[in-house]
Amino acid sequence: MDKKEVEKIGRLSRLKLTSDEVDFYTNHLSMILGHFEELSSLKTDGIEPLITPTAPTAHIAKDEVKRTITTEEIIKNAPEKSGNLFRVPPVVGGD
Amino acid sequence: MKFLNQTLLDVRDQIQSGKAKSVDVVSESLERIKKYDKDINAFISMNDAAIKRAEEIDARIKKGEKVGRLAGVPIAVKDMYCTKGLKTTAASKILNNFIPQYSATVVEKLEKEGAVIVGKTNCDEFAMGSSNENSAYGVVQNPWRKGHVAGGSSGGAAAAQAARYVFGSMGTDTGGSIRQPASLCGLYGIKPTYGRVSRYGIIAYASSLDQAGPLASSTKDAAEILTSIAGFDEMDSTSSSEAVPDFAKEINTDMTNVTIGIPKEYFGDDLNPEIKSVVLNAIEVLKSQGAKFKEISLPHTKFAVPVYYLVATSEASSNLSRYDGIRYGLRVPSQDLNELYSQTRSDGFGTEVKKRIMLGTFALSSGYYDAYYKKASQVRRIILNDFLKAFTGCDAIICPVTTSTAFKVGERIKDTISMYYNDIFTTSTNLAGLPGMSIPGGLSKEGLPIGVQIMAPHFKEQTIFNISQALENNLKVDLKMKGGMVDGI
Secondary structure, three states: OOHHHHHHHHHHOOOOOOHHHHHHHHHHHHHHHHHHHHHHHOOOOOOOOOOOOOOOOOOOOOOOOOOOOOHHHHHOOOOOEEOOEEOOOOOOOOO | OOOOOOOHHHHHHHHHOOOOOHHHHHHHHHHHHHHHHHHHOOEEEEOOOHHHHHHHHHHHHHOOOOOOOOOOOEEEEEOOEOEOOEOOOOOOHHHOOOOOOOOOHHHHHHHHOOOEEEEEEOOOHHHOOOOOOOOOOOOOEEOOEEEEEOOOOOHHHHHHHHOOOOOOEEEEEOOOOOHHHHHHOOOEEEEOOOOOEOOOOEOOOOOOOOEEEEEEOOHHHHHHHHHHHEOOOOOOOOOOOOOOOOOOOOOOOOOOOOEEEEEHHHOOOOOOHHHHHHHHHHHHHHHHOOOEEEEEOOOOHHHHHHHHHHHHHHHHHHHHHHOOOOOOOOOOOOOOHHHHHHHHHHHHOOHHHHHHHHHHHHHHOOOOOHHHHHHHHHHHHHHHHHHHHHOOOOOEEEEEOOOOOOOEOOOOOOOHHHHHHHHHHOHHHHHHOOOEEEEEEEEOOOOOEEEEEEEOOOOOHHHHHHHHHHHHHHHOOOOOOOOOOOOOO
């Protein structure tokens, strides 16, 4: 993995990386992926990927209205709010 | 110590029968934490309502009510579990002010059985680590030896139990995070079958691997806690409706019809000789109790660590995308929304978490998905098939838990690869969804604990507890700390 790829992955992950961090993660991620190369030696053609290790229970929830938590409770942890809304910087428009 | 050196079951019975008061037991717990935890750092936050809760339980018992399996006993909960009204950080700066508005199902079940939650324990940030050195709230010391790690990621949970602050400590295990610290701190720690315990309200690291389980000071204590927390939950679609046994009650130490597999791949030439001799000794003890042993093969064991880190980081990259500074947690203000997201995440996440988010984002990204995530998921099935085949000829598997005893703080943290390969004996069970338990097996020459691991087929935790009890009864490991950080043990 080279620096350019790490910068791209950083952007995709919404992480702002300093140039020192780009160097650091380039080294570390390359080393990790290098060690994981041994996986490619294994033939896996036709093998169904395993996503959930035990079969989940088929369950149909009852069609009923339940009060869980209120808007006031949900909004309590918001870093910035306006009434019962989450406040964010302008998404469209602005200057 | 009046209470804390006894078992959970004994003290529970005393409280339930009115011979002891929950208030006195909880007070002893809080005093002990106050006395030692400045040095050990097992807790991130304390529950200020613990005494009040103990009083309520005493009042209910006085009225003749039957309170539950965990009546009035103090329990610690890892800071990965949401606790209504009580700060929950996942040991991350990004959640340093997060007060959940609901409790995890496990927490509700513990409380329903009468437990008193005394506080939230330290861990690696988002449970990512094997030494508790990745916490934004400082490293946890191993009560057995100052300057040594308690393991991770449930390091605070293990230290709290090893120091006998509580009668049980809740951990989570994604790749060994209950079993490895249990081994390093001389405890009984079980990761149940995937689906046995609801994950609802537990902060997600890697959803197809995460399981909740207890760390305790005896087999029966661990078993009683597991019975209390297990079972189907409609809030977790991956939880199972498999019947939950009364594990502690049903323990059967007759080993004459038990066949245990010894996987040759776990006993390579590079296995630490002290750990090898502890596991071999456990095998001899079980043989003397009538258990039969056979060599088995789990041929793809060496691939478990790469598969684990690719699957876990892929899931983590998705799970942790929710921390964006909008609805809860840290926000670094900015006039631009994208800038706000990335500044908040860069400031809020620690180095290891960022590393894993990026590794996972890479493994899932266009052009690499087939070679990494899909490949790893295919090998994951091969690893499961190895176990399913092995279990056609045995009831359980015995093997080591860790590659070493508790190492020194700072010794491995800069060496990512050696830290990741610490998990070599534990990750396979998470990939295959199997239950696994660390059981105290002996001490090293240095006087540090060494665990023995027992694995079993899906939903066969009872088999594990049976073997654990047989070992506990017959190994007679001297778990007295020599040169430890706390007294009375």
